[in-house]
Amino acid sequence: xxxxxxxxxxxxxxxxxxxxxxxxxxxxxxxxxxxxxxxxxxxxxxxxxxxxxxxxxxxxxxxxxxxxxxxxxxxxxxxxxxxxxxxxxxxxxxxxxxxxxxxxxxxxxxxxxxxxxxxxxxxxxxxxxxxxxxxxxxxxxxxxxxxxxxxxxxxxxxxxxxxxxxxxxxxxxxxxxxxxxxxxxxxxxxxxxxxxxxxxxxxxxxxxxxxxxxxxxxxxxxxxxxxxxxxxxxxxxxxxxxxxxxxxxxxxxxxxxxxxxxxxxxxxxxxxxxxxxxxxxx
Ligand code: HPA
Numbered sequence: 001x002x003x004x005x006x007x008x009x010x011x012x013x014x015x016x017x018x019x020x021x022x023x024x025x026x027x028x029x030x031x032x033x034x035x036x037x038x039x040x041x042x043x044x045x046x047x048x049x050x051x052x053x054x055x056x057x058x059x060x061x062x063x064x065x066x067x068x069x070x071x072x073x074x075x076x077x078x079x080x081x082x083x084x085x086x087x088x089x090x091x092x093x094x095x096x097x098x099x100x101x102x103x104x105x106x107x108x109x110x111x112x113x114x115x116x117x118x119x120x121x122x123x124x125x126x127x128x129x130x131x132x133x134x135x136x137x138x139x140x141x142x143x144x145x146x147x148x149x150x151x152x153x154x155x156x157x158x159x160x161x162x163x164x165x166x167x168x169x170x171x172x173x174x175x176x177x178x179x180x181x182x183x184x185x186x187x188x189x190x191x192x193x194x195x196x197x198x199x200x201x202x203x204x205x206x207x208x209x210x211x212x213x214x215x216x217x218x219x220x221x222x223x224x225x226x227x228x229x230x231x232x233x234x235x236x237x238x239x240x241x242x243x244x245x246x247x248x249x250x251x252x253x254x255x256x257x258x259x260x261x262x263x264x265x266x267x268x269x270x271x272x273x274x275x276x277x278x279x280x281x282x
Contacts, residue, residue: 003146006051006098011120012050013076013103013129017043017067022076023277025100025225027080027216029081029112031232031254035262036077039068047080052095054082054257062225065096072264072273078101083211084136085189091140093277094219098149106277107164108220110229111261113246114210115192115237121180123253126167127263129160129229132214133185133206136208140215141222145191150263151224159221164228171267180206184231186214195239204271231266232257 014020022045028035037264047053047063054063063080082092101109114127121127145152159192165181172179183204187193193201193209201209208231220227234253235245243249 002131003052003095003098004148005095006057006102009050009052009095009099010102013045013067013099016045016123020067020267021065021104022100022104023073023106024075024272025097025105025108026071026075026077026109026252027081027108028077028079029212029232030251031113031258032111032249034258035077035265036267038077038198039066039070039075039276042066042068043134049178050099054086054092054096056089059199066100073269073272076103076105076270081212081216083189084215085211086214090138090142090215091219092232093216094140094191097219097225098138098223100164101149101225105225108216108227109265110213110216111229112212112229112231113234113250114208114231114234116233117195117198117237117240118180118182118207118209119236119240121182121207121233123233124256125180125182125233126172126257126264127182127208127231127233129184129213129231130165131182131183132217133201133204135201136186136214140219146199147254151243153220156218156221159217159227160220161226161228168228168230168264168268171271172264175267177264179230179264181209182271184208184210184213184229187211192245193238198237198239208233230261232261
């Protein structure tokens with residue numbers, strides 16, 4: 001499938017904020033929307049105005065793309081994402097990610113809520129993602145390849161960019177905030193996992209489990225965006241904790257961890273703003 005939608009969406013966004021070239025794209029997960037309020041000279045475009053963007057069914061309102069400057073860095077925030085379990089298919093975020101690339105982004109920072117398979121990283125903890133295990137029924141790149149964005153076959157060897165990860169860790173340290181590292185397993189949802197599935201994931205080497213991230217990262221790597229990802233732990237995964245899993249619990253702890261995450265991200269973005277722009281690589 002060719003993705004003309006992304007070109008149309010990028011053209012529309014450029015009309016709304018002429019001359020603006022974001023360097024970093026951000027996907028803001030549950031509880032992190034308020035980060036977008038810290039952008040200066042912000043301009044918002046609703047997802048339902050943008051071809052190829054998903055209209056999320058989770059919170060009953062459209063997400064928005066917010067463009068502006070954060071700690072000196074021009075950024076584009078996707079506020080509100082859609083998920084595979086909403087019924088859109090695995091390419092649900094591909095158009096939005098490609099639009100960020102066409103607007104000029106070199107990097108993509110992805111945040112999300114996740115369950116933890118490590119007792120030492122319990123609710124409220126932050127975990128930098130070092131790699132992933134895809135347990136979804138496919139990848140977003142199945143089907144004809146649109147060569148304008150990237151090659152048919154591509155590597156995920158440095159999917160979570162080592163340099164950006166090092167910078168994220170340094171930013172957490174200077175902010176005095178603990179940051180674990182771990183492997184994220186993507187589960188389709190919308191039901192949480194069974195305890196047996198969590199035991200399986202543990203054997204496979206997962207430290208985190210969640211229902212997003214992986215399709216977005218694959219789409220981003222296909223088009224050469226450098227990726228950094230951080231999860232806010234909202235619960236110990238099924239079978240490891242004592243509380244029942246629920247969306248309410250996810251939102252409560254996402255908001256709790258979000259405060260720390262905002263501090264780390266501001267330090268991270270401040271440092272990125274000092275660095276010269278680098279061309280995206282595959
Ligand atoms: N499993 C899957 N997704 C999640 C979880 C979980 O335990 N917590 C937050 N998102």
